[in-house]
Amino acid sequence: MIKPLTEGELVQVIDTRGKRYQLVLKARSSFSFSRGTILHDDLIGVEEGSVIRSSSGERLVVLRPTLAEYIAKMRKGSQIIYPKDIAAILMLADIFPGATVLEAGIGSGALTMALLRAVGRAGRVISYERRTDFLEIARSNIELFFGRVKSAGSEGSGELIVKEQDVYGGIEEKELDRVLLDLPEPWRALKHVEASLRNGGILLCYNPTVLQIYKLSRHLELKYDRSFRVMGIYELSMRGWEIKGRSMRPEQRMIAHTGFIIVVRKGSFTA
Numbered sequence: 001m002i003k004p005l006t007e008g009e010l011v012q013v014i015d016t017r018g019k020r021y022q023l024v025l026k027a028r029s030s031f032s033f034s035r036g037t038i039l040h041d042d043l044i045g046v047e048e049g050s051v052i053r054s055s056s057g058e059r060l061v062v063l064r065p066t067l068a069e070y071i072a073k074m075r076k077g078s079q080i081i082y083p084k085d086i087a088a089i090l091m092l093a094d095i096f097p098g099a100t101v102l103e104a105g106i107g108s109g110a111l112t113m114a115l116l117r118a119v120g121r122a123g124r125v126i127s128y129e130r131r132t133d134f135l136e137i138a139r140s141n142i143e144l145f146f147g148r149v150k151s152a153g154s155e156g157s158g159e160l161i162v163k164e165q166d167v168y169g170g171i172e173e174k175e176l177d178r179v180l181l182d183l184p185e186p187w188r189a190l191k192h193v194e195a196s197l198r199n200g201g202i203l204l205c206y207n208p209t210v211l212q213i214y215k216l217s218r219h220l221e222l223k224y225d226r227s228f229r230v231m232g233i234y235e236l237s238m239r240g241w242e243i244k245g246r247s248m249r250p251e252q253r254m255i256a257h258t259g260f261i262i263v264v265r266k267g268s269f270t271a
């Protein structure tokens, strides 16, 4: 059953040009944009997917934002992992319901939210972050998404444990199923990951430059070849297409490069 929109929810309205606006519904409030004003009261109580009209007659459709749409508009402190990479990371790191996952750093919380949904109610996400300001931004992004987006799945998401700690200094947790590192020098955390990741566990690192990936893979090869094995190194491209009448072609703009993903497995590998 589709639940009607309620006061306090974060929703998005889409105009006829496809422009999207996100707003938190508040009784007796209004929202103005280039094509008129809409009253929040016109949205409260209607079903997701409904049409409303602005003061100037513009037709808008109201929807709850998806996680990817929310990430695109949320407040950013750090650079984030883009949804196209997050989607692949969930599969390549084999994030499963009930998993205990450690990530560092939390940044703006983009990956964290996807992890919380993927590990499900029985799972745990432990996030290390050394910057207080980023931690606060991530915390408020995560709270807003799970607290105010009714389709976020907060009831089914995992437990989040946030630690203001430098992961290069050590990892307290043991028997981790997965470790995801999105920070500049992942090789500096390898000693701790080796001690904390369970056998069979997966380490996935995300880095924007190939020099970082090269340095990481050299460390793995020279110092950790008995306990880690690189399973794959990937880069993902996603290009949108548009169809306008008889013109069918790729969109002119795309985010060409984001980062490399390296997937590493822990086990008792012989030298």
Ligand SMILES: C[S@@+](CC[C@H](N)C(=O)[O-])C[C@H]1O[C@@H](n2cnc3c(N)ncnc32)[C@H](O)[C@@H]1O
Pocket (backbone or CB within 6 Å): 078, 079, 080, 081, 104, 105, 106, 107, 108, 109, 110, 111, 112, 128, 129, 130, 131, 134, 165, 166, 167, 168, 182, 183, 184
């Ligand atoms: C690129 S951002 C992470 C973005 C995050 N994955 C997201 O999707 O929003 C890198 C983060 O790692 C943090 N960081 C860097 N070195 C760290 C360390 N040694 N321990 C913990 N956090 C660290 C930075 O402060 C920054 O917030």
